[in-house]
Amino acid sequence: EDQVTQSPEALRLQEGESSSLNCSYTVSGLRGLFWYRQDPGKGPEFLFTLYSAGEEKEKERLKATLTKKESFLHITAPKPEDSATYLCAVFGRTYKYIFGTGTRLKVLA
Amino acid sequence: EAGVVQSPRYKIIEKKQPVAFWCNPISGHNTLYWYLQNLGQGPELLIRYENEEAVDDSQLPKDRFSAERLKGVDSTLKIQPAELGDSAVYLCASSLDRWLAGGNNTGELFFGEGSRLTVL
Numbered sequence: 758e759d760q761v762t763q764s765p766e767a768l769r770l771q772e773g774e775s776s777s778l779n780c781s782y783t784v785s786g787l788r789g790l791f792w793y794r795q796d797p798g799k800g801p802e803f804l805f806t807l808y809s810a811g812e813e814k815e816k817e818r819l820k821a822t823l824t825k826k827e828s829f830l831h832i833t834a835p836k837p838e839d840s841a842t843y844l845c846a847v848f849g850r851t852y853k854y855i856f857g858t859g860t861r862l863k864v865l866a
Numbered sequence: 867e868a869g870v871v872q873s874p875r876y877k878i879i880e881k882k883q884p885v886a887f888w889c890n891p892i893s894g895h896n897t898l899y900w901y902l903q904n905l906g907q908g909p910e911l912l913i914r915y916e917n918e919e920a921v922d923d924s925q926l927p928k929d930r931f932s933a934e935r936l937k938g939v940d941s942t943l944k945i946q947p948a949e950l951g952d953s954a955v956y957l958c959a960s961s962l963d964r965w966l967a968g969g970n971n972t973g974e975l976f977f978g979e980g981s982r983l984t985v986l
Contacts, residue, residue: 761908800979801977856910
């Protein structure tokens with residue numbers, strides 16, 4: 758059964774304090790691992806797709822990496838506007854997107 | 867380009883009452899999804915359409931939930947009768963043709979802002 762586990766559940770950072778969010782997964786025939794950002798009262802917003810182990814993607818202060826068992830979302834020098842819930846999802850042979858429960862990030866000024 | 871549009875944004879009803887949610891996907895997106903999101907949880911698939919056909923409704927509680935996608939564009943999700951446990955956010959999403967790795971299709975889902983249901 759495809760499964761995604763995200764940690765930590767919640768994270769508080771000072772502005773400028775870099776950190777990483779973890780997404781551990783088991784999936785049959787990974788076709789893609791996705792990161793989304795979700796603001797309160799909004800739908801998830803796409804950030805990255807990673808297709809295979811060793812791949813990395815960057816966007817502003819965010820960098821996503823992928824291994825055969827987990828993905829990391831690295832946040833470098835975060836700002837208060839980076840505060841949101843970050844969701845990880847996998848898509849495999851079942852042709853279903855399986856989402857994790859997310860990491861709630863709060864960046865303090 | 868207009869995004870995925872959902873309505874209503876908020877709905878408060880008494881238990882046992884019916885409720886319906888509407889979704890207009892991004893133009894040209896043939897795949898449409900309805901997800902359920904409880905507080906502090908990730909989205910969970912209720913039903914997936916490819917054009918007019920419901921290709922995955924295995925997680926839809928069919929005793930009280932129904933959905934339709936007429937003409938392969940707009941979709942409606944209905945609950946009748948609503949129960950207290952149905953209080954949640956109902957998200958609609960759309961995407962391009964069936965997921966293909968690589969190319970220009972990143973496989974991303976485009977989500978609407980959701981419909982928040984409160985059942986009293």
